[in-house]
Amino acid sequence: MKTRILLVDDEASARLLFEELFYDKPIELVTAVNVAEARQAFHSADFNLAILDQRLPDGNGLSLFAEMRRERPRQLALLITGHAEVRDAVRAVREGLFDYLTKPFNNLEELEAVIDKALEMDQAFREIAKLRRTLEDEKQGNVPPIVVGRSAAMARLLHQVEQAGPLDTNVVIEGESGSGKEVIVRQLHAVNERSKKSLVEVNCGALSESLLEAALFGFEKGAFTGANKTTAGYFEEADGGTLFLDEITDMSPKLQVSLLRVLQERTFARIGSTVQRATDFRLICATNKSLETETKEGRFREDLFYRINVVTIQVPPLRKRQKDIMPLAWSFLDHFNRKFGRDIGPFTPDAIAALEGAYWAGNVRELQNVVERAVVIKAGGPINSEDLGMSNTDDRTIDKVAQPATPLRFRIARERFELEYFENLLKISGGNVSEVARLSGITRQNLYPYFNRLGVLKK
Numbered sequence: 428m429k430t431r432i433l434l435v436d437d438e439a440s441a442r443l444l445f446e447e448l449f450y451d452k453p454i455e456l457v458t459a460v461n462v463a464e465a466r467q468a469f470h471s472a473d474f475n476l477a478i479l480d481q482r483l484p485d486g487n488g489l490s491l492f493a494e495m496r497r498e499r500p501r502q503l504a505l506l507i508t509g510h511a512e513v514r515d516a517v518r519a520v521r522e523g524l525f526d527y528l529t530k531p532f533n534n535l536e537e538l539e540a541v542i543d544k545a546l547e548m549d550q551a552f553r554e555i556a557k558l559r560r561t562l563e564d565e566k567q568g569n570v571p572p573i574v575v576g577r578s579a580a581m582a583r584l585l586h587q588v589e590q591a592g593p594l595d596t597n598v599v600i601e602g603e604s605g606s607g608k609e610v611i612v613r614q615l616h617a618v619n620e621r622s623k624k625s626l627v628e629v630n631c632g633a634l635s636e637s638l639l640e641a642a643l644f645g646f647e648k649g650a651f652t653g654a655n656k657t658t659a660g661y662f663e664e665a666d667g668g669t670l671f672l673d674e675i676t677d678m679s680p681k682l683q684v685s686l687l688r689v690l691q692e693r694t695f696a697r698i699g700s701t702v703q704r705a706t707d708f709r710l711i712c713a714t715n716k717s718l719e720t721e722t723k724e725g726r727f728r729e730d731l732f733y734r735i736n737v738v739t740i741q742v743p744p745l746r747k748r749q750k751d752i753m754p755l756a757w758s759f760l761d762h763f764n765r766k767f768g769r770d771i772g773p774f775t776p777d778a779i780a781a782l783e784g785a786y787w788a789g790n791v792r793e794l795q796n797v798v799e800r801a802v803v804i805k806a807g808g809p810i811n812s813e814d815l816g817m818s819n820t821d822d823r824t825i826d827k828v829a830q831p832a833t834p835l836r837f838r839i840a841r842e843r844f845e846l847e848y849f850e851n852l853l854k855i856s857g858g859n860v861s862e863v864a865r866l867s868g869i870t871r872q873n874l875y876p877y878f879n880r881l882g883v884l885k886k
Contacts, residue, residue, distance in 0.1 A: 435465040436480040462486035475549040477504040551757035576751035592618035600713040602742030605792030624668030632674035650699025665708035675712040745787040759798040781812040803851045
């Protein structure tokens with residue numbers, strides 16, 4: 428859809444200024460001089476943005492904006508106001524107005540920047556709505572996961588996925604923790620013929636050597652203490668599909684040898700059995716370290732390195748792809764609003780500035796947690812920087828932070844988030860622990876360790 432802006436202002440000089448501002452841009456400017464004309468224009472077309480003068484001959488901009496929002500809840504608007512009316516405009520921002528502009532317009536660059544931000548927000552709303560429709564229309568089919576982002580780095584990453592995805596070759600994905608490596612794995616699997624079979628995911632760093640060996644190879648009944656029944660391993664489950672080994676560098680030297688043998692021979696035997704079983708899977712590995720460095724320093728087998736490292740994909744940290752921050756934030760906001768049955772948002776300009784300026788030591792996972800927390804604790808209305816627990820002067824901004832937060836600070840921040848998160852879920856659910864389990868996606872049994880550590884139920 429062509430970008431379309433509705434300008435409602437009875438001053439000819441103001442209308443002329445905006446006409447000149449958009450003269451060489453792909454924007455259709457529709458003008459109205461009063462509320463009546465604005466209503467007629469609004470009902471006849473879809474607008475990406477409305478720019479409304481507060482003082483109009485037959486009404487005011489704030490009342491007109493309220494009418495628009497009743498008909499189109501996601502309609503974005505800027506209010507043109509005099510200095511005497513700024514207090515009303517600030518209050519309106521808290522109620523959903525994107526921003527306000529004061530006359531006279533002395534800084535045209537600032538004016539353009541505000542309009543550009545508003546149009547970016549509108550584009551994000553429309554992209555999310557389109558993606559949601561696509562998922563709903565094709566939810567019975569094999570739909571690749573949505574990779575959100577507009578940065579040049581993300582474009583290069585998706586090009587690599589497009590090139591390597593359909594090929595039946597091993598892939599190594601490197602990137603910091605929380606940067607989104609798992610999403611790339613699912614995308615690689617989804618665009619490959621093997622997507623008709625399973626994607627089996629294994630976190631090598633979460634299991635001891637013996638448990639990981641049993642999980643990969645499977646075992647016969649009685650093979651070891653506790654082996655009460657014969658169990659197939661991941662090598663079997665991944666046959667015909669994809670095996671994803673996360674944090675591959677945490678795999679022990681013994682299991683590295685075992686994995687190399689399976690990759691070379693395409694056969695394996697369950698623990699406690701001598702019967703060789705054939706398996707055919709595509710291997711994707713991920714690590715938050717440099718696999719090449721780990722190999723050179725002797726912590727990873729060189730022969731296994733050359734076997735699995737056919738294609739390497741680097742996932743940049745979020746702080747190096749700033750243009751992806753807001754699309755991701757909008758996507759998370761939409762997701763958690765639907766998950767919790769809320770209608771929180773949109774982000775205010777100061778929230779957007781804070782999000783775009785943050786260092787994001789925890790990458791996409793940290794951004795997701797920040798947005799989820801805001802949706803959980805916010806009673807309603809737009810999200811500002813305080814709701815996110817951050818501001819433009821926050822010490823987590825890129826300009827002030829030279830390195831990630833220390834483990835102590837992260838632990839304290841995490842505990843504060845967990846406390847507020849569970850307290851608000853209990854409040855939303857009326858103290859029903861089963862409902863908290865459903866909303867959080869954490870089993871009821873696993874909730875109690877959180878509650879006991881945080882002292883939630885004792886309050």
